[in-house]
Amino acid sequence: MAIRTILHYPDPRLRQKAQPVERITPEIERLIDDMAETMYAAPGVGLAATQIGEAHRIFIIDIAAEDEPSNLMVFINPEILSKTGEEVGPEGCLSFPGVSEDIKRATALRVRAQGRDGKTFELAADGLLAVAIQHEHDHLDGVLMIDRVGMLKKRIIQRKMQKHAAS
Template identity: 50%
Template sequence: MALRIIVKDPDPVLRQVCKPVPKITPNIHKLLDDMAQTMYDAQGVGLAAPQVGILKRVIVMDVGDDNGLIELINPEIVSKEGEQLGPEGCLSIPGLSGDVRRANKVTVKGLNRNGEEITITGEELLARCIQHEVDHLNGVLFTDLASKVYPNEAEPEE
């Protein structure tokens, strides 16, 4: 495993649509391992491959719940329910947070590192994280969706 450099906005790689992974190879396993280590080292809860400069549909997440580390290859959100409005930040946009409206419950399908199809349903923070990371795969940043953006150290104004 190795730490990867996290790409920062406005790097154009963050605005590109990622390509599906056609075959899970040892390189994809290494990418998953490196992304998880990089995410934990940066104290993040999610990381998408374009954030380390790789235009592949790969994400990792760990929101500190019973699911632990979630690795998804070619994730696709298949259902959304409810609504939440809350703060988001991003390892690729240090120093800023924003209030983003998201679905409160989502179901995502994808492949695990063994190529097996998995389905995960998440609510609240996990739902927010899934949507945030899948957005990265489509070149969308939280700042594109935020109703308000503010410095991390500041509290949002009411």
């Protein structure tokens, strides 16, 4: 396992659309291990393969609190089947260090994906898990949190990221 470099906005690779995973190979398993090590080291609650420059439709999430055991969830070739409700809440992103913005998301959803074992599963999610799934799923389509804010906030984030890149 290795900690990978997390791409920061405005790296153009963050806009790359991820490609479906055809088979779970040892390389894909290594990628998932690297993603987990990278996410925990950051620290974060989710990471998409595209955030480390890998164009595979994979993301991982672990929303366990610090005093709870780890609960790493692997989503390969995920598709959101349905969404309900709507709420606005704060989100951060490992590709936007130091940035937190209120983002509108569905309050609940149903997702289908393959797990690390290649078996397909469906999951109903709400709360933080639903937000994390939507956030990471966006990454697989090249959609970033900056795309979900108004023009003024977008400019503020862009300036903040320019300062971050210069430091």
